[in-house]
Amino acid sequence: MSQQHYYVPEQSHWPIVAAVSLFLLAAGTAHALIHGQSLLLLIGLVGVIYLFVGWFSTVVKENQEGLLNDPQVDRSFRLGMSWFIFSEVMFFAALFGALFYVRHLAVPWLAGEGDKPMNVLLWPEFINSWPVMNPPDTQLFQGPTTTVDPWHLPLLNTLLLVTSSITLTFAHHALKHEKRITAINWMLATIALGIAFLFVQAYEYYEAYTHLGLTLHAGIYGGTFFILTGFHGMHVTLGTIILIVITGRLMRGHFSPQRHFGFEASAWYWHFVDVVWLGLFIFVYVL
Amino acid sequence: MDTSVCRWLNAPLSRLLQAALVLSLLPQDAAAEIPLNMPVGVTDISRSVYDLHMTIFWICVAIAVVVFGVMFWSIIHHRKSKGAKAAHFHENTVVEIIWTLIPMAILIAMAIPATATLVKMYDTSDAEVDIQVTGYQWKWHYKYLDQDVEFFSNLSTPREQIENTAEKSEHYLLEVDNALVIPTGKKVRFLITSNDVIHSWWVPHLAVKKDAIPGFINESWAIVNEPGVYRGQCAELCGKDHGFMPIVVDARSPEDYQQWLLAKQEEKEQQAQQAAAATARTWTHEELMAEGEKVYARACAACHQPSGAGMPPVFPSLIKSPITTGDINAHIDIVVRGKPGTAMQAFGNQLTPAEVAAVVTYERNAWGNDTGDTVTPTDVQEHNAQ
Amino acid sequence: MDAASDIAHEAQHHHGPASGLSRWVFTTNHKDIGTLYMWFSFLMFLTGGSMALVIRAELFQPGLQLVDPGFFNQMTTMHGLIMVFGAVMPAFVGLANWLIPMMVGAPDMALPRMNNLSFWILPFAFTMLLMTLFMDGGAPNFGWTFYAPLSTQYAPPTVNYFIFGVHLMGISSIMGAINVIATIFNMRAPGMTLMKMPLFVWTWLITAFLLLAAMPVLACVVTMMLFDINFGTSFFNAAGGGDPVLFQHLFWFFGHPEVYIMILPAFGIVSQIIPTFSRKPLFGYASMVYATASIALLSFIVWAHHMFTVGMPLAGELFFMYATMLIAVPTGVKVFNWISTMFRGSLTFETPMLFAIAFIVLFTIGGFSGLMLAISPADFQYHDTYFVVAHFHYVLVPGAVFAIIAAVYYWLPKWCGRMYDERLGKIHFWWSFIGLNLTFFPMHFIGLAGMPRRIPDYALQFADFNMLASIGGFVFGFAQVFFLFIVIRCITSGEKAAANPWEGAEGLEWTLPSPAPYHSFGTPPKID
Numbered sequence A: 001m002s003q004q005h006y007y008v009p010e011q012s013h014w015p016i017v018a019a020v021s022l023f024l025l026a027a028g029t030a031h032a033l034i035h036g037q038s039l040l041l042l043i044g045l046v047g048v049i050y051l052f053v054g055w056f057s058t059v060v061k062e063n064q065e066g067l068l069n070d071p072q073v074d075r076s077f078r079l080g081m082s083w084f085i086f087s088e089v090m091f092f093a094a095l096f097g098a099l100f101y102v103r104h105l106a107v108p109w110l111a112g113e114g115d116k117p118m119n120v121l122l123w124p125e126f127i128n129s130w131p132v133m134n135p136p137d138t139q140l141f142q143g144p145t146t147t148v149d150p151w152h153l154p155l156l157n158t159l160l161l162v163t164s165s166i167t168l169t170f171a172h173h174a175l176k177h178e179k180r181i182t183a184i185n186w187m188l189a190t191i192a193l194g195i196a197f198l199f200v201q202a203y204e205y206y207e208a209y210t211h212l213g214l215t216l217h218a219g220i221y222g223g224t225f226f227i228l229t230g231f232h233g234m235h236v237t238l239g240t241i242i243l244i245v246i247t248g249r250l251m252r253g254h255f256s257p258q259r260h261f262g263f264e265a266s267a268w269y270w271h272f273v274d275v276v277w278l279g280l281f282i283f284v285y286v287l
Numbered sequence B: 001m002d003t004s005v006c007r008w009l010n011a012p013l014s015r016l017l018q019a020a021l022v023l024s025l026l027p028q029d030a031a032a033e034i035p036l037n038m039p040v041g042v043t044d045i046s047r048s049v050y051d052l053h054m055t056i057f058w059i060c061v062a063i064a065v066v067v068f069g070v071m072f073w074s075i076i077h078h079r080k081s082k083g084a085k086a087a088h089f090h091e092n093t094v095v096e097i098i099w100t101l102i103p104m105a106i107l108i109a110m111a112i113p114a115t116a117t118l119v120k121m122y123d124t125s126d127a128e129v130d131i132q133v134t135g136y137q138w139k140w141h142y143k144y145l146d147q148d149v150e151f152f153s154n155l156s157t158p159r160e161q162i163e164n165t166a167e168k169s170e171h172y173l174l175e176v177d178n179a180l181v182i183p184t185g186k187k188v189r190f191l192i193t194s195n196d197v198i199h200s201w202w203v204p205h206l207a208v209k210k211d212a213i214p215g216f217i218n219e220s221w222a223i224v225n226e227p228g229v230y231r232g233q234c235a236e237l238c239g240k241d242h243g244f245m246p247i248v249v250d251a252r253s254p255e256d257y258q259q260w261l262l263a264k265q266e267e268k269e270q271q272a273q274q275a276a277a278a279t280a281r282t283w284t285h286e287e288l289m290a291e292g293e294k295v296y297a298r299a300c301a302a303c304h305q306p307s308g309a310g311m312p313p314v315f316p317s318l319i320k321s322p323i324t325t326g327d328i329n330a331h332i333d334i335v336v337r338g339k340p341g342t343a344m345q346a347f348g349n350q351l352t353p354a355e356v357a358a359v360v361t362y363e364r365n366a367w368g369n370d371t372g373d374t375v376t377p378t379d380v381q382e383h384n385a386q
Numbered sequence C: 001m002d003a004a005s006d007i008a009h010e011a012q013h014h015h016g017p018a019s020g021l022s023r024w025v026f027t028t029n030h031k032d033i034g035t036l037y038m039w040f041s042f043l044m045f046l047t048g049g050s051m052a053l054v055i056r057a058e059l060f061q062p063g064l065q066l067v068d069p070g071f072f073n074q075m076t077t078m079h080g081l082i083m084v085f086g087a088v089m090p091a092f093v094g095l096a097n098w099l100i101p102m103m104v105g106a107p108d109m110a111l112p113r114m115n116n117l118s119f120w121i122l123p124f125a126f127t128m129l130l131m132t133l134f135m136d137g138g139a140p141n142f143g144w145t146f147y148a149p150l151s152t153q154y155a156p157p158t159v160n161y162f163i164f165g166v167h168l169m170g171i172s173s174i175m176g177a178i179n180v181i182a183t184i185f186n187m188r189a190p191g192m193t194l195m196k197m198p199l200f201v202w203t204w205l206i207t208a209f210l211l212l213a214a215m216p217v218l219a220c221v222v223t224m225m226l227f228d229i230n231f232g233t234s235f236f237n238a239a240g241g242g243d244p245v246l247f248q249h250l251f252w253f254f255g256h257p258e259v260y261i262m263i264l265p266a267f268g269i270v271s272q273i274i275p276t277f278s279r280k281p282l283f284g285y286a287s288m289v290y291a292t293a294s295i296a297l298l299s300f301i302v303w304a305h306h307m308f309t310v311g312m313p314l315a316g317e318l319f320f321m322y323a324t325m326l327i328a329v330p331t332g333v334k335v336f337n338w339i340s341t342m343f344r345g346s347l348t349f350e351t352p353m354l355f356a357i358a359f360i361v362l363f364t365i366g367g368f369s370g371l372m373l374a375i376s377p378a379d380f381q382y383h384d385t386y387f388v389v390a391h392f393h394y395v396l397v398p399g400a401v402f403a404i405i406a407a408v409y410y411w412l413p414k415w416c417g418r419m420y421d422e423r424l425g426k427i428h429f430w431w432s433f434i435g436l437n438l439t440f441f442p443m444h445f446i447g448l449a450g451m452p453r454r455i456p457d458y459a460l461q462f463a464d465f466n467m468l469a470s471i472g473g474f475v476f477g478f479a480q481v482f483f484l485f486i487v488i489r490c491i492t493s494g495e496k497a498a499a500n501p502w503e504g505a506e507g508l509e510w511t512l513p514s515p516a517p518y519h520s521f522g523t524p525p526k527i528d
């Protein structure tokens, strides 16, 4: 293990900026949900953007100055990023768990199947099916009229994301072989694919709302559909932004063939998002 | 452990504890009734549960005696002040294995009777009486499925006792206006559900506790051996008055039960007639106000408060509210149908048209609402017919 | 290794602490951050404790005296939330910050800036939570377990603040856990192999994994609530095809590991203290590590023991009953190992040892009642009664809280270079010990006799024991104010402490002078 000094950064104002902005963002969102609007939310948003730009520029600067040029520091960053992704995995695992629970337990029980035969007393009309087209109380929740056909837009999106994972890997290889221009080109392709994915997803949502009657308040099918695809979509958005930033840094020559953890971290994240999508494609759309 | 031994051991223990408490802390007369332990109950199941409880309890006591025994022995004999020199051992695979296996064996011994009891509890087949139990904020509704009998069961302890302005009665907080009557010796199945939030229907003497989940029906059952009145409470936090929704089960011999059913059906007809008469007759504004005040205090004040001010923003104020001073039909509608998905439940099946008319009239004129409106039972009936 | 030369070496590279407020706000130093965590936790302990005293005061007698039922529910909820997320968890993170780098021979935590953020999120999150007390509709009133639909369709609007507060705490915990993992995996001094790490470090490593796996699930479930409340979804609403019980499965998938998050570091602390005052190495180090890991693994497959009455299918009921009972085995191994450590030792009973011994006895009692709760058919009678309240206060108060107090007494000389007053410490111990048992022991009886939890008023047969418990609560509460006094006295005017004030203490932290220098191991010590 290294005998030199581990880099312990000096005092920094970024954490407190982060804490305050996150607080404003959180309190502002809550305020907005209750009162319909909130100035706090706006300030919080600006704060969070300022924070990310500022904090990451600091780290990039430290990196350029070689302060982080230490295998031990590098390992800390790797550990940090991998366990962060692990926590994200758990978040999606919980959402998938919820989906399985409603599909295989709650909905059949509501229809009086399995262990709760007497439930027919409450919802005599309700039949067990997935997707739930007619929720138990159709006065409160109008179900969707049609479901999403997995073999159209979702299939396209699957292709887009899988391809983007491949192009990203090409970029990584190019970077490792000191072919910076090629790497940048592959990165641009990856970003384009990511953006294309988001457009298709947005179009799918638009279709769902306008033509399929598939909305957030369309009962449990709508809920699970949007929360799973929605959180995935948010991750793709974030991932795309990260890729754009990384490409910018690549253009400025921040990465060497040996040392480019920022690049790798964003690639891990992107692959993770891709894997989640495959789960979504199978469990939300196909099955 | 032999379960009869447990019961035999338990009696002196609790008496000992009670005696200790009586001597030390408590007024003599009160101590005699202080319950210290789970009730044995009045069903076969409740007895097995009690035995299980005592068995595990004594096993734990035995383990505690051994474990703490060694510990206190060390504390007494191996103290430095007594010149104890520390030994240096710090590992022994054999003892580690032993004290993994012994607890394992004890646990298996516990799991066997527990499983047997649980399997019995889950067997809800072949019930002779089916009762649908529905939790409401904050009362219970009972419906005898194959009889034409259903009613609400409300806390009957007067407000004054709760607010300490009157002497508390013997069954303070554990008394209701309409008890659930069931026959002894017959398998009664409870189909438990809820109209709003989660409640939990619990009668300790029957060893029945089942959550009332809105939108789902949970089943439970009991065969009560001895006639008697058994009291319980809602056991899941269900909002403000969670502490004020007791359960009273009145177990009667099958004959008495049959009689009660008949009486209940008669009573129901009478009530229907009375309600019809009340609807048909003409009410003066003052009569409606007087009746409305009573209904309001009974059915509405828990949420909207006696002052009508409610507890905004959760329970809206009725003072000068858009509904209580606006369109009469909307007002009747929210009382009769409630507002699904909120605490405002449908009172159409809890109140007669006359009562609805009275309470709506009252709300429209009390607390300075002064609309001057009079809503008659006929108005309500017409509204219901739509 | 030679600490003095280390410090001289240090001085050339780093400055000491900055002065004034900026030291605390901008700091990246693990000791400063640890200190912040500890003080914050204590503040929250008093806040949550005061709420407990409101509860106890109302329950002193039957009838409604002090507060109305709505406010009572807010108190119960806030008390539970603040004690769990504001007092116990931050205290353990504070201890981790202070101790882990010193124990593994590291200069600081692996990710120092993020460390600061993990802390500073908390005061804001709890300000937000406490603010709801003064808003329209009042604070959250649905219990710390916030079951839907009481917490969704029937909640006060402030539930939105509550949800984001939980998100903030979750972010803080996850970052804290990542930091601990990175520190332990990456910052150990050469020669400090995993199986040489002090047990406190081990238990925290495992706790960090629990946090990483459990907190995101909590984030997920509150997010689903947010959608049900504001965006018309029906995850927890049967009318739309959802299920309120789904909420409980998700919550307890987080919730049960959470309770072990609150006890594993306590196990670690006790495993440090018992050997010191027994003057004998810990018995069964390796089995302690394996037992801790087994508890952690099992904790993910027992969650539904909190839901025995929701109407699960029989198979589920049995599975969760058996799995829960199994946890007694590794926990038993730990208890037996502690006792074997004491056996044939050379025992002395300084304050940390007293608290540690009380921990073993009273935690075991709490564990036994836990085992009783695990027996599903019997739990039908115990569930949601004061028997459960007795159980979890026995594992939490003389469990988690006593361990934290023991840790403070034990390491305080290292932190501030001064000794606490041993006589006052002993008074504090006996005062707490008596107060605590007076508060929580009677709860077993009233629970068995049928008193439900979370009620502001109760039937007459429960009156006497409730009165006892209330008296005990105040006795115990004021003992903790006394503790505050002892700590402050120690910091300001205690006797100077030696580098190793305890005859039998082992570990790298004791090789440093007291108080520990601002930067401890700039160059890693060598471990053989």
Ligand code: HEA
Residues within 6 Å of the ligand: B060, B063, B067, B103, B104, B106, B107, C145, C259, C260, C262, C263, C305, C306, C324, C325, C327, C328, C329, C331, C332, C333, C335, C363, C364, C365, C366, C367, C368, C369, C370, C371, C373, C374, C375, C379, C382, C383, C384, C388, C391, C392, C395, C396, C399, C400
């Ligand atoms: C630090 C926190 C902590 C800890 C460590 C535990 C430990 C345990 N808990 Fe507890 N529990 C809580 C905190 C904790 N609990 C909380 C907060 C709640 C309530 C939540 C709420 O609803 O608000 C709760 C509720 C709770 C319930 C639900 C009750 C109900 O609501 O109906 C159950 C049921 O199984 C349970 C079981 C257990 C078990 C089996 C253990 C085991 O880990 C205990 C193991 C220990 C021992 C058994 C003692 C030592 C062992 C030996 C000496 C070996 C030999 C022993 C035998 C073979 C018997 N707990």
Ligand code: HEA
Residues within 6 Å of the ligand: C045, C046, C047, C048, C049, C050, C052, C053, C055, C056, C076, C077, C079, C080, C081, C083, C084, C087, C088, C142, C143, C144, C145, C389, C393, C396, C397, C400, C401, C439, C453, C454, C455, C473, C474, C476, C477, C478, C480, C481
């Ligand atoms: C680690 C967690 C923890 C701790 C330490 C405690 C500590 C205490 N708890 Fe509680 N408790 C919970 C976790 C905890 N609790 C949880 C999770 C619940 C469930 C909540 C729910 O149902 O949702 C609960 C519920 C609960 C109830 C049941 C409420 C109900 O069901 O209605 C009761 C009732 O007596 C209670 C009492 C106490 C008491 C008397 C203490 C005492 O130990 C407190 C000691 C008191 C102090 C430390 C205060 C000292 C302060 C002063 C004397 C004032 C001075 C003030 C200043 C200087 C500012 N707690």
Ligand code: CUA
Residues within 6 Å of the ligand: B135, B138, B198, B199, B200, B234, B235, B236, B237, B238, B239, B241, B242, B243, B245
């Ligand atoms: Cu109904 Cu509690």
Ligand SMILES: [Cu+2]
Residues within 6 Å of the ligand: C255, C256, C259, C302, C303, C305, C306
């Ligand atoms: Cu648990």
